[in-house]
Amino acid sequence: MSKYKIEQAEKDLFAVYQVLYSDADIEMWYDWNSRLNDTKFTDQCFWILYEDSRIGGAIIDNGTVMYPFLISPFVDRAMFWKVLFSCCIDVDVTRIRGVLPEDVNVLLAFGYRLEVMRQVMCCPTDPDIPAALPHGYSLHHLKDSVDSRNLASTIMKGYAGGIDFEIFGAPDEEDVIKDVERLMQIYSPNNLSIYIFDENEQKIAGLCIAGISENIPLGFAEIGEICVLPAYRNKRFGEFMLKHVRANAHKYTPVVKLCFTVGNNAERLYRNVGFHPGPRFANMSIRIG
Numbered sequence: 001m002s003k004y005k006i007e008q009a010e011k012d013l014f015a016v017y018q019v020l021y022s023d024a025d026i027e028m029w030y031d032w033n034s035r036l037n038d039t040k041f042t043d044q045c046f047w048i049l050y051e052d053s054r055i056g057g058a059i060i061d062n063g064t065v066m067y068p069f070l071i072s073p074f075v076d077r078a079m080f081w082k083v084l085f086s087c088c089i090d091v092d093v094t095r096i097r098g099v100l101p102e103d104v105n106v107l108l109a110f111g112y113r114l115e116v117m118r119q120v121m122c123c124p125t126d127p128d129i130p131a132a133l134p135h136g137y138s139l140h141h142l143k144d145s146v147d148s149r150n151l152a153s154t155i156m157k158g159y160a161g162g163i164d165f166e167i168f169g170a171p172d173e174e175d176v177i178k179d180v181e182r183l184m185q186i187y188s189p190n191n192l193s194i195y196i197f198d199e200n201e202q203k204i205a206g207l208c209i210a211g212i213s214e215n216i217p218l219g220f221a222e223i224g225e226i227c228v229l230p231a232y233r234n235k236r237f238g239e240f241m242l243k244h245v246r247a248n249a250h251k252y253t254p255v256v257k258l259c260f261t262v263g264n265n266a267e268r269l270y271r272n273v274g275f276h277p278g279p280r281f282a283n284m285s286i287r288i289g
Helices: 011-022 032-039 077-087 101-109 148-159 163-168 173-186 237-251 267-273
Strands: 004-008 045-050 053-061 064-070 095-099 112-124 137-141 194-198 203-212 221-228 255-261 276-286
Touching: 004 077, 011 032, 011 045, 011 053, 011 064, 045 077, 053 077, 064 077, 077 101, 095 101, 101 112, 101 276, 112 163, 112 267, 148 173, 148 203, 148 221, 163 255, 173 203, 173 221, 194 237, 203 237, 221 237, 237 255, 237 267, 255 267
Parallel strands: 064 095, 221 255
Antiparallel strands: 004 045, 045 053, 053 064, 095 276, 112 255, 112 276, 137 194, 194 203, 203 221
């Protein structure tokens, strides 16, 4: 009889264990209650036990494992995953979300593939950050009145050839339009969105959809989308827009955050403007064939 087993946990206690032992604030909430609530969205949370002692835990819901963690002094990550999979014989675990880098190689050996690695970055807002546009370009507040199809087209052209297109493929224009409209609605209470306009060509050169959602913990500002059209690269437009959002968000909040796909060339820009990275985390799925 196996000494290992899995047992459903009470989610409030589970959340405390997960926050402490995961040792990673991947969303950079900087807030105890926000991190607890981030874990307590479901009661499908489970302990991994060895001889009735807890060695770890994870949320296991509809074939997806999320927020896995080991409990000190247990440190054998390969054994943790072996036990979890063996205890889930009645569940086809096809996806694993929120995987920390130290688990990626372990899961590759179990037949999983890396889908995408993501990372959140934060920086202070600051009203004294200087930023200036070159002659011939103007800055405008991005409102609902701006045609969402035009915005979606700009985003698709700005992201074309980037890491997200490489991983996920080119999105459908209608899906991008819906995403733009969703973000504009989310940020409507404090909309910080902007776009840069080429006065000579009479078209958008770059845009940044940003703002403060009523539901985001601590009232942090968030950058949902930022892109510059290929013809306008190397003019420091991305830097200008990030600095502008940092400066203008200061009257509402002390922090602005964003999330990006690891491998994005814009990471260097984010760091140069002052964004500080949180832990990297991966999404993985079972390899087919």
